[in-house]
Structure formats: C-alpha cells, structure tokens
Amino acid sequence: MTNNVCGTSRIVGCRFTLSVMSDDFVRVILSAIEETDTSKVWKQTDDVSTCIRGRESHVFDVVKAIYVAAAKTGKHVVLNGTFSIGCPGDSEGDVYMTEDDVVLNEEKARDTTFEVSTQFALYPMNTPTYMDIIADQVNVAKEHGTLTGGVHYATRLDGEVRDVFQTLQESFHNAQEQASHVVMTVNVSANSPSKKAN
Amino acid sequence: MTNNVCGTSRIVGCRFTLSVMSDDFVRVILSAIEETDTSKVWKQTDDVSTCIRGRESHVFDVVKAIYVAAAKTGKHVVLNGTFSIGCPGDSEGDVYMTEDDVVLNEEKARDTTFEVSTQFALYPMNTPTYMDIIADQVNVAKEHGTLTGGVHYATRLDGEVRDVFQTLQESFHNAQEQASHVVMTVNVSANSPSKKAN
Ligand SMILES: [Ca+2]
Numbered sequence: 001m002t003n004n005v006c007g008t009s010r011i012v013g014c015r016f017t018l019s020v021m022s023d024d025f026v027r028v029i030l031s032a033i034e035e036t037d038t039s040k041v042w043k044q045t046d047d048v049s050t051c052i053r054g055r056e057s058h059v060f061d062v063v064k065a066i067y068v069a070a071a072k073t074g075k076h077v078v079l080n081g082t083f084s085i086g087c088p089g090d091s092e093g094d095v096y097m098t099e100d101d102v103v104l105n106e107e108k109a110r111d112t113t114f115e116v117s118t119q120f121a122l123y124p125m126n127t128p129t130y131m132d133i134i135a136d137q138v139n140v141a142k143e144h145g146t147l148t149g150g151v152h153y154a155t156r157l158d159g160e161v162r163d164v165f166q167t168l169q170e171s172f173h174n175a176q177e178q179a180s181h182v183v184m185t186v187n188v189s190a191n192s193p194s195k196k197a198n
Numbered sequence: 199m200t201n202n203v204c205g206t207s208r209i210v211g212c213r214f215t216l217s218v219m220s221d222d223f224v225r226v227i228l229s230a231i232e233e234t235d236t237s238k239v240w241k242q243t244d245d246v247s248t249c250i251r252g253r254e255s256h257v258f259d260v261v262k263a264i265y266v267a268a269a270k271t272g273k274h275v276v277l278n279g280t281f282s283i284g285c286p287g288d289s290e291g292d293v294y295m296t297e298d299d300v301v302l303n304e305e306k307a308r309d310t311t312f313e314v315s316t317q318f319a320l321y322p323m324n325t326p327t328y329m330d331i332i333a334d335q336v337n338v339a340k341e342h343g344t345l346t347g348g349v350h351y352a353t354r355l356d357g358e359v360r361d362v363f364q365t366l367q368e369s370f371h372n373a374q375e376q377a378s379h380v381v382m383t384v385n386v387s388a389n390s391p392s393k394k395a396n
Contacts, residue, residue: 015317015351017385019217019276026391044350047392048317048385051350078217080278082319082383084351088329092350117246119213121280123321123381130324131286152242152249152290153213153282183321185280185383187215187246193224194245 009094010176013053014063016081018070028077032069037104038062042093054096057103059083060169065105068161071190072112079188083172086125086181109162116161118146119154120168120186124179133178137171144170154187164188207292208374211251212261214279216268226275230267235302236260240291252294255301257281258367263303266359269388270310277386281370284323284379307360314359316344317352318366318384322377331376335369342368352385362386 020028033045041054041062052059063081071077122137124130138155141147144167146157157164168186176182218226231243239252239260250257261279269275320335322328336353339345342365344355355362366384374380 013350015349017217017276017278017387019215019278020219021217021221021223022219023221025219025274046349047390048315048354048387049352053350076223078215080215080217080385082351087351119246121381123323125321125323126326126328128324151213151244152211152251153280153285154247156246183319187278189215189246192245 009091009097010085011053011091011094011097012056012059012083012085013051013087014059014081014083015049015051016063016079017049018066019078019080020070021076021078028070028073028075032066035069036062036065040096040099040104042096053093055099055101056085056169056173057101058096058099060165061103061105064161064165065109067188068109068112071114071116071161074191076189076191076193079186081186083184083186084182085176113160113162114190115159116164116188116190117192118157118164118168118186118188119151120157120171120184121154122171122175123183123185124175125181125183127179130179133175137174140170140174141167161190207289207295208283209251209289209291209295210254210257210281210283211249211285212257212279212281213247213249214261214277215247216264217276217278218268219274219276226268226271226273230264233267234260234263238294238297238302240294251291253297253299254283254367254371255299256294256297258363259301259303262359262363263307265386266307266310269312269314269359272389274387274389274391277384279384281382281384282380283370283374286379311358311360312388313357314362314386314388315390316355316362316366316384316386317349318355318369318382319352320369320373321381321383322373323379323381325377328377331373335372338368338372339365359388
C-alpha cells in the first residue's frame with residue numbers, strides 16, 4: 001500500500017478547506033465551486049477537504065477562482081490549503097498533465113478585487129539547504145509588495161487577492177526548482193471582523 | 199533578521215485557525231479560548247490565526263481544549279493547524295519550557311465526547327528517511343483504532359475527539375524523536391453536514 005519512493009511526475013496538488021463563517025456556508029461553497037471551470041484539473045471533494053491536481057498553472061488558477069467566488073460575497077472566508085509537488089508514488093491524475101497552460105478562470109477572477117491577509121510556509125523536503133530556499137522567497141514577496149512580516153512558523157502577506165496568489169505561486173514555483181518534493185501551507189483570510197477592528 | 203540555523207530548543211508550537219461555520223462565529227471562538235486554561239503556554243492571536251507555544255503536552259492540551267469547547271456547541275467547526283518543533287532560530291517563549299507536564303484542561307475536555315474526521319500530514323525536515331518516519335506512524339493510528347485510510351497528501355483519521363488528538367500527539371512525538379525539525383499539518387472537522395449526508 002505504501003510506496004516509499006518519490007514519483008517523477010511534476011503534478012501539483014492542493015488539498016484545501018474553504019471555511020465560510022456564515023449560517024449559509026454550504027450554499028456559498030457549492031456556488032463557488034460551481035462557478036469555477038475545473039475542466040483542466042482532477043478534483044475530488046470529501047467531507048473534510050477538496051483536492052485539486054494537475055499542472056501548476058491550473059491548480060493555482062482553480063484554487064484562486066474558488067476562493068474569489070466565495071469571498072466576493074463579503075462574508076468572512078478563510079482558505080486553508082497545502083500545495084504539494086513531487087510527492088511519493090504520486091501518479092493518479094497524470095492525464096491532466098497533458099493540458100496546455102491556458103488558464104480558464106483568470107479573466108473572471110480579475111474583475112473581482114479585495115484585500116486578503118495571508119500566512120504561508122514553504123517546506124522543501126529532504127534537502128539540507130531548505131532554510132536558504134525558504135529565505136530566498138522573501139524576495140518574491142518584496143517584489144510584489146505583499147510582504148508584511150514574519151510570524152512564528154509563517155511569512156505574512158497582505159494585499160490584493162491577485163498579488164497575494166501571484167506571490168504564493170511564484171514562491172512555490174521557485175522552491176520546486178530547487179527541491180524535488182516541496183510542500184507549501186497557506187492560510188488566506190478575507191473580510192475578517194478582527195482585521196477591521198485592528 | 200533571518201536566522202538560517204536550527205535552534206536547540208524543543209519548544210513545540212501550533213499555529214491554527216478555528217473556523218466556525220455560523221453567523222455567531224466570533225462569540226463561539228472567543229468563548230472557546232476564554233474557557234481554556236492557557237497559563238502554561240505562550241499565546242498570541244492575530245486576525246489570521248492563533249499561535250500557541252510551549253511544552254508538547256501543554257500545546258496539544260490547549261489546542262484540543264479550545265477545539266472541544268467550540269465544537270461542543272454542535273456547530274460545524276474546523277481546526278486547521280500546523281504543529282512544529284525544532285524550527286530555526288526558535289527561542290521566544292522558552293520560559294514556558296520550565297513548566298511541569300501536569301495538563302490543565304484534560305479533565306474538562308474528557309467530559310465532552312463527539313466524533314471528528316481528520317486529515318493530517320507529517321513532514322520531517324532535512325532527512326532522507328522522512329518517508330519511513332511518516333509510514334511508521336500509521337501504526338500509531340492503527341493502535342488507537344482511528345485510521346480510516348490515506349488520501350492524496352494526507353492520512354485520514356476518524357473517531358472520538360480524544361482518540362484522534364491522542365493519535366496526532368503520539369505521531370508527532372515519535373517523529374520528532376527521529377528528526378530534529380518536524381512539521382505536522384492537521385485538519386479536524388466536527389458536525390459537518392456533508393459527513394451526515396454520507
Ligand atoms: Ca443567522
């Protein structure tokens with residue numbers, strides 16, 4: 001059952017939970033997923049989370065689109081997700097790797113803009129230089145103007161939703177060029193009442 | 199600012215988001231934190247997440263207690279968290295390492311029991327044997343009767359909240375005996391309407 005070797009596929013996955021702090025969270029989440037074109041990714045939802053797999057471009061496009069669709073309701077919406085690449089024994093969904101890189105949800109998502117607060121962490125696996133790979137990505141956030149500090153166990157980003165997702169994708173992309181197996185956790189928050197109170 | 203070396207402290211941290219899918223999420227979260235005795239841990243909450251730091255026993259005790267206090271309302275409550283140990287340059291809060299191991303919230307949490315569904319993943323950093331360390335922890339879940347399968351990027355646990363948290367703590371504890379820097383992501387879900395529908 002367990003396959004303790006690294007796959008060679010560069011398929012990217014994101015397992016995430018979308019939390020909507022509202023009595024009608026079911027409707028908001030289902031609408032957000034329905035509005036999003038997921039035809040270029042593998043997708044599976046269970047009672048705990050949703051998993052999206054495919055080319056890096058489409059995985060980030062789809063996760064961002066679902067998040068934007070939910071958060072544009074103005075409700076407090078939080079995305080907790082883990083992006084992965086190079087995971088052991090990871091081949092299911094490889095058929096989606098033959099898709100082209102034309103993203104399907106960028107245009108619609110571009111029309112919606114709002115501020116998000118994010119904490120993320122990169123984990124390049126099985127390499128002694130992992131702390132340097134992580135430290136390098138601070139520059140990506142600086143370039144995008146999204147870097148707002150470090151907290152214990154995470155880097156903080158604030159800004160327009162598109163700039164924050166662009167920072168996340170570039171950081172992940174750069175890291176996976178330097179380590180075969182990379183994991184990135186993200187926590188993206190919009191419309192938080194505590195944010196407004198600060 | 200960045201310190202690219204590993205600290206020697208065995209302080210454990212958990213950065214988590216507690217999501218309550220309800221219009222009165224603010225009240226539920228604040229009550230849950232207020233009900234919990236956090237006097238033996240370092241604690242900081244910002245608008246995105248909460249960070250708890252201290253001895254392993256107290257960090258797990260406090261996170262579980264906060265979760266139980268929120269989920270016992272019967273509302274759909276999700277905990278997304280990252281437990282860490284051996285993180286670079288990690289010394290703030292070391293004063294809490296002098297506490298004894300007498301946990302403060304176990305008794306109260308024991309009175310409340312409900313089922314949770316969980317997906318978690320272990321990431322032992324900077325070691326070529328990380329996949330073996332991860333695979334070994336499947337036995338912990340089997341012993342506790344909580345193992346219900348593997349999904350992409352995670353292991354699934356189902357069961358009483360106390361058994362699931364015990365599985366998580368033991369898995370984390372075992373892994374950090376074999377790798378200096380260990381990260382564990384957890385997603386704990388209770389009272390999900392999709393679960394009931396399954
Ligand atoms: Ca209501």
